Amino acid sequence: AQKVTQAQTEISVVEKEDVTLDCVYETRDTTYYLFWYKQPPSGELVFLIRRNSFDEQNEISGRYSWNFQKSTSSFNFTITASQVVDSAVYFCALSESFGNEKLTFGTGTRLTIIP
Amino acid sequence: SAVISQKPSRDICQRGTSLTIQCQVDSQVTMMFWYRQQPGQSLTLIATANQGSEATYESGFVIDKFPISRPNLTFSTLTVSNMSPEDSSIYLCSVGQGFSTDTQYFGPGTRLTVL
Numbered sequence: 001a002q003k004v005t006q007a008q009t010e011i012s013v014v015e016k017e018d019v020t021l022d023c024v025y026e027t028r029d030t031t032y033y034l035f036w037y038k039q040p041p042s043g044e045l046v047f048l049i050r051r052n053s054f055d056e057q058n059e060i061s062g063r064y065s066w067n068f069q070k071s072t073s074s075f076n077f078t079i080t081a082s083q084v085v086d087s088a089v090y091f092c093a094l095s096e097s098f099g100n101e102k103l104t105f106g107t108g109t110r111l112t113i114i115p
Numbered sequence: 116s117a118v119i120s121q122k123p124s125r126d127i128c129q130r131g132t133s134l135t136i137q138c139q140v141d142s143q144v145t146m147m148f149w150y151r152q153q154p155g156q157s158l159t160l161i162a163t164a165n166q167g168s169e170a171t172y173e174s175g176f177v178i179d180k181f182p183i184s185r186p187n188l189t190f191s192t193l194t195v196s197n198m199s200p201e202d203s204s205i206y207l208c209s210v211g212q213g214f215s216t217d218t219q220y221f222g223p224g225t226r227l228t229v230l
Contacts, residue, residue, distance in 0.1 A: 035218070043226065045158075
């Protein structure tokens with residue numbers, strides 16, 4: 001069975017600090033997809049990134065970067081120079097391959113950026 | 116990405132009543148899903164809404180409690196029947212194209228409070 005663990009329930013950092021959100025996953029599939037979503041206080045779920053299991057290259061998008069390591073089954077998310085607008089709940093999710101798009105979500109990490 | 120709307124955005128309902136939530140997409144999509152997010156919790160998949168056939172429910176969710184319709188490729192409804200306070204949650208629909216390389220996008224959610 002698939003499982004996603006986000007051990008950090010809540011994190012608070014002062015604005016401009018860097019912060020890393022951890023995600024550890026379990027799956028028996030050899031092909032799978034990992035996602036990060038952001039849920040701001042308004043409640044909508046905003047897609048941030050999708051990564052497939054064959055692509056272990058790290059990715060950077062502006063202040064956001066993602067570190068995918070199959071050896072440790074981790075897909076961590078780093079925000080550099082955090083801003084107040086980054087305050088939200090962040091969810092890591094996993095889906096199986098080949099058309100089964102059911103997402104298994106982690107429990108989320110509530111990130112608070114202190115001005 | 117598709118533009119997804121949900122109606123109502125929020126509602127307060129009495130115990131024992133039913134509420135139908137609508138999900139509308141601005142383009143045809145293959146897959147539509149319904150998720151529940153209980154207060155302070157992660158997202159849990161309720162069912163996959165299948166166009167022209169019965170929805171596929173996840174373990175712990177039944178059609179009598181959460182009947183779903185999907186009359187076409189752009190619209191779906193979820194009904195929460197015979198509500199109790201435990202049904203107070205955010206209900207989100209999501210859409211995808213059914214390909215393994217696809218990304219699932221979410222609607223803005225419906226905040227339901229049952230008194």
